Amino acid sequence: MKIQNIMTRPVGFCQSDTNLAAVATMMCDKDCGIIPLVDSKQKLVSVITDRDICLAVASKHKKAEDMTAGEVKSGPVFTCKPDDDVKKALGIMREKKVRRLPVVDPKGKLVGIVSLNDFALVAEEKRSNAPTAAEILNTLKSICEHRSVAIAA
Template sequence: MTLKTICNREVLIVGKNDTVPEAARLMREHHAGDVVIVEERDGLRFPVGIVTDRDIVIELIAKEVDIHSVTVGDVMCQDIVLAKEEDDVDETIKIMRHKGIRRLPVVDQAGALVGIVTLDDLIDLIAEQLKDLAGLIARQQDLEKKYR
């Protein structure tokens, strides 16, 4: 299974010069834990960074930085890890585990942002697969009782 089939296509985006309070309001409004920072080129959005709610708390609030004095570009993780739509889900999980990241922007062949995959998305997927497997066991037991 590829990321193309499971990634969330609704990505919260901001520009480098947007303020941290703007990003935080956007996250709160959409009940999300991150915003992807993009640069627009030729009508396409290319991810250049990411800011999470945890970044805001640990890097700004805990250090008593005036959040109105910095932009998301100042705070964003610039060493952004990206996934491609064609990437395999299992391999993506391994990369996320190895890198210690919970959110991964997904790009197309041109490198333009098309979605995001999160730890929560992957847990939901695996839980659904486990539910299907458990249903298979129950179904097999029911058939065995019926025919034996």
């Protein structure tokens, strides 16, 4: 099974100069926790997550409308291609500890997004070549594992 068979499209996106209040509104409207940032040719530049917005507002003591997506974007960005096998994408998610992957064409243009939800839905439908529930659970366990944090002495 290929990513193109399960990915979400069209996907909402913004540019680096979009203010965080507008990004948060888009997340609410699209019922998602990530918005890809693209350039003027819709090539993927980065992503911004709901967590990025919360941390920026809390730590910078500025209003969301006074900060831009480009100021608080996540990085690095991990992606997959529409013709990638779903198990390859699940492996990237497990290794990189991410819940979602933007889907880009060979030129880097954003064409969709795939999330753990998409994998869970196809596993529940028991489609052929879909990841098993155990594979999805192992990916989720890996993603949720606490990362070691260096503490300054």
